[in-house]
Amino acid sequence: xxxxxxxxxxxxxxxxxxxxxxxxxxxxxxxxxxxxxxxxxxxxxxxxxxxxxxxxxxxxxxxxxxxxxxxxxxxxxxxxxxxxxxxxxxxxxxxxxxxxxxxxxxxxxxxxxxxxxxxxxxxxxxxxxxxxxxxxxxxxxxxxxxxxxxxxxxxxxxxxxxxxxxxxxxxxxxxxxxxxxxxxxxxxxxxxxxxxxxxxxxxxxxxxxxxxxxxxxxxxxxxxxxxxxxxxxxxxxxxxxxxxxxxxxxxxxxxxxxxxxxxxxxxxxxxxxxxxxxxxxxxxxxxxxxxxxxxxxxxxxxxxxxxxxxxxxxxxxxxxxxxxxxxxxxxxxxxxxxxxxxxxxxxxxxxxxxxxxxxxxxxxxxxxxxxxxxxxxxxxxxxxxxxxxxxxxxxxxxxxxxxxxxxxxxxxxxxxxxxxxxxxxxxxxxxxxxxxxxxxxxxxxxxxxxxxxxxxxxxxxxxxxxxxxxxxxxxxxxxxxxxxxxxxxxxxxxxxxxxxx
Amino acid sequence: xxxxxxxxxxxxxxxxxxxxxxxxxxxxxxxxxxxxxxxxxxxxxxxxxxxxxxxxxxxxxxxxxxxxxxxxxxxxxxxxxxxxxxxxxxxxxxxxxxxxxxxxxxxxxxxxxxxxxxxxxxxxxxxxxxxxxxxxxxxxxxxxxxxxxxxxxxxxxxxxxxxxxxxxxxxxxxxxxxxxxxxxxxxxxxxxxxxxxxxxxxxxxxxxxxxxxxxx
Numbered sequence: 001x002x003x004x005x006x007x008x009x010x011x012x013x014x015x016x017x018x019x020x021x022x023x024x025x026x027x028x029x030x031x032x033x034x035x036x037x038x039x040x041x042x043x044x045x046x047x048x049x050x051x052x053x054x055x056x057x058x059x060x061x062x063x064x065x066x067x068x069x070x071x072x073x074x075x076x077x078x079x080x081x082x083x084x085x086x087x088x089x090x091x092x093x094x095x096x097x098x099x100x101x102x103x104x105x106x107x108x109x110x111x112x113x114x115x116x117x118x119x120x121x122x123x124x125x126x127x128x129x130x131x132x133x134x135x136x137x138x139x140x141x142x143x144x145x146x147x148x149x150x151x152x153x154x155x156x157x158x159x160x161x162x163x164x165x166x167x168x169x170x171x172x173x174x175x176x177x178x179x180x181x182x183x184x185x186x187x188x189x190x191x192x193x194x195x196x197x198x199x200x201x202x203x204x205x206x207x208x209x210x211x212x213x214x215x216x217x218x219x220x221x222x223x224x225x226x227x228x229x230x231x232x233x234x235x236x237x238x239x240x241x242x243x244x245x246x247x248x249x250x251x252x253x254x255x256x257x258x259x260x261x262x263x264x265x266x267x268x269x270x271x272x273x274x275x276x277x278x279x280x281x282x283x284x285x286x287x288x289x290x291x292x293x294x295x296x297x298x299x300x301x302x303x304x305x306x307x308x309x310x311x312x313x314x315x316x317x318x319x320x321x322x323x324x325x326x327x328x329x330x331x332x333x334x335x336x337x338x339x340x341x342x343x344x345x346x347x348x349x350x351x352x353x354x355x356x357x358x359x360x361x362x363x364x365x366x367x368x369x370x371x372x373x374x375x376x377x378x379x380x381x382x383x384x385x386x387x388x389x390x391x392x393x394x395x396x397x398x399x400x401x402x403x404x405x406x407x408x409x410x411x412x413x414x415x416x417x418x419x420x421x422x423x424x425x426x427x428x429x430x431x432x433x434x435x436x437x438x439x440x441x442x443x444x445x446x447x448x449x450x451x452x453x454x455x456x457x458x459x460x461x462x463x464x465x466x467x468x469x470x471x472x473x474x475x476x477x478x479x480x481x482x483x484x485x486x487x488x489x490x491x492x493x494x495x496x497x498x499x500x501x
Numbered sequence: 502x503x504x505x506x507x508x509x510x511x512x513x514x515x516x517x518x519x520x521x522x523x524x525x526x527x528x529x530x531x532x533x534x535x536x537x538x539x540x541x542x543x544x545x546x547x548x549x550x551x552x553x554x555x556x557x558x559x560x561x562x563x564x565x566x567x568x569x570x571x572x573x574x575x576x577x578x579x580x581x582x583x584x585x586x587x588x589x590x591x592x593x594x595x596x597x598x599x600x601x602x603x604x605x606x607x608x609x610x611x612x613x614x615x616x617x618x619x620x621x622x623x624x625x626x627x628x629x630x631x632x633x634x635x636x637x638x639x640x641x642x643x644x645x646x647x648x649x650x651x652x653x654x655x656x657x658x659x660x661x662x663x664x665x666x667x668x669x670x671x672x673x674x675x676x677x678x679x680x681x682x683x684x685x686x687x688x689x690x691x692x693x694x695x696x697x698x699x700x701x702x703x704x705x706x707x708x709x710x711x712x713x714x715x716x717x
Binding site: 011012013014016017227228231318321322325334335336338339340341343490491492494495 | 526527528529531532577581584585589590592593596598662665666667668669670671672685686689690698701702705706709711712713714
């Protein structure tokens with residue numbers, strides 16, 4: 001292990017490398033900003049209430065947090081043993097075989113892209129009435145979405161990251177505002193605490209799968225903590241601690257704020273959510289706090305969405321870069337702009353997807369809030385749930401073959417519990433897909449969403465089998481990450497040329 | 502007209518990685534540092550001072566090389582022998598140490614010149630090639646030899662390998678056609694020692710890691 005604590009003192013190399021290492025707080029910040037708290041509480045939750053009519057979301061957040069925390073025990077343990085730890089497919093390739101790993105990498109790419117396009121739809125739909133109110137500009141939602149898209153595309157291809165301090169300030173402001181609004185809702189006259197939002201019975205009743213997927217959607221980004229395994233001060237402690245802290249904090253904030261909102265809205269919460277949409281959370285808090293708070297909330301809502309868009313776009317571009325380097329995607333994606341290190345082709349590809357989706361929704365007149373923001377977000381959430389489930393089994397498979405260095409709790413007990421729980425959740429999610437999307441069972445969206453994951457999984461498996469017979473050198477490097485030195489960058493490709501023809 | 506002399510691979514890589522007129526780097530500081538770090542380690546292998554065994558650097562001869570830059574690296578390798586893998590050494594050298602050593606080595610005979618630009622708040626120090634012909638020569642030499650089907654020596658193969666590993670080929674080898682490219686790749690496989698192949702592959706992997714972690 002490359003733990004700095006075990007190195008003899010006075011090593012210049014260790015000292016120099018230790019200076020840049022990350023602590024718990026830095027990693028927690030990163031995970032929470034990918035989770036975008038205000039977008040979930042004010043955006044996903046009310047839309048979900050309106051679409052599904054289910055009110056048990058607060059307890060669902062807590063239940064999902066518990067399962068993800070148990071899952072993380074084995075997940076962060078395995079991260080210590082493998083390279084390329086940021087990507088689910090690396091775990092799956094090494095735990096369950098490379099073909100399923102490649103399939104999973106394609107599923108992940110679809111899921112992440114669904115989140116990205118969902119954020120464009122959400123931004124357009126939410127900003128449109130605000131722009132009319134603030135500036136008197138009556139722009140169509142897709143016009144505003146295209147502006148956001150252009151901003152993300154330009155920053156993405158130049159690889160401009162949102163400044164860490166700006167991001168941290170926005171995140172803290174967002175969390176404080178969410179909590180203040182939630183408390184304001186509680187102290188409003190006539191507030192009656194809701195038991196429905198916290199009823200564990202909803203987790204086994206009809207529609208439970210839909211609730212669970214909505215809750216998972218809120219946690220997406222938690223899996224990124226392990227990216228920093230190699231960069232952290234002490235890989236054995238820093239990353240696990242950061243993961244548990246972030247999952248717990250996200251769960252408490254989400255559960256509390258959504259419980260406060262549902263309680264404050266009273267018995268007709270589903271009807272109000274349908275009428276007011278993402279305004280519900282703000283409207284309820286504006287009763288005691290006044291309109292200045294309302295505007296502040298709206299501004300932070302939009303800035304948090306933009307920050308989330310930019311960081312998610314970068315995650316996708318880098319993900320495509322790592323797939324390109326391993327030969328799972330065309331090699332062109334494995335190239336960067338030399339002067340900046342920007343993974344340009346991945347960024348351009350993501351922007352192309354975003355543009356096509358926005359234009360398609362504009363042309364066909366589909367609803368940006370429900371059919372793009374909510375369907376995209378929860379569709380992506382379903383994809384991530386499936387990936388987490390497969391990864392949980394991969395952890396068991398990996399430690400069954402390589403049990404060295406981890407105790408029974410980390411490699412058997414926790415992964416077994418989380419695998420069973422996640423399998424049940426995945427089953428319920430797919431079973432409830434029509435309820436989640438708010439459509440008739442058997443209608444097109446209820447079939448297309450799960451089917452597209454199945455098709456990509458199968459396609460990836462077939463591609464891996466093709467690589468195994470046609471390009472064994474590339475196949476052997478799948479999931480090993482850039483540490484394996486068998487990646488398909490320019491030089492390694494030169495060495496492998498004969499095998500890859 | 503006589504060609505400029507062939508410099509050590511790290512110097513040639515430095516010149517290739519910078520604009521021949523203004524001296525602006527074509528690579529990000531992290532990528533440049535990884536490339537130059539690998540080049541210095543490669544020079545030590547060519548001096549038969551260090552071996553790469555699996556992922557460990559092993560000092561096989563402690564005598565100074567007669568060159569300040571490589572001797573400084575050798576001295577550190579000797580002092581902390583067996584404690585860190587080659588990837589940690591590359592990360593360490595890429596923090597500015599390799600770039601600094603190579604800049605000093607090039608500045609001593611006047612191949613690059615120190616330029617100070619006084620800004621509003623601070624003075625920016627940069628290096629500019631003394632002669633753009635010399636600065637452009639390494640890349641030209643590789644392109645010419647490859648397109649004439651002439652074999653490159655091991656030092657130039659190291660340089661060409663690191664040009665690919667750092668992505669510099671998009672700037673300086675873009676004009677090679679498919680046949681020349683295949684010829685160069687063939688040379689890597691047949692004429693480039695396995696240990697150096699491993700070193701360059703590790704450098705390339707490190708460049709990729711830097712991109713993933715947003716250090717590049």
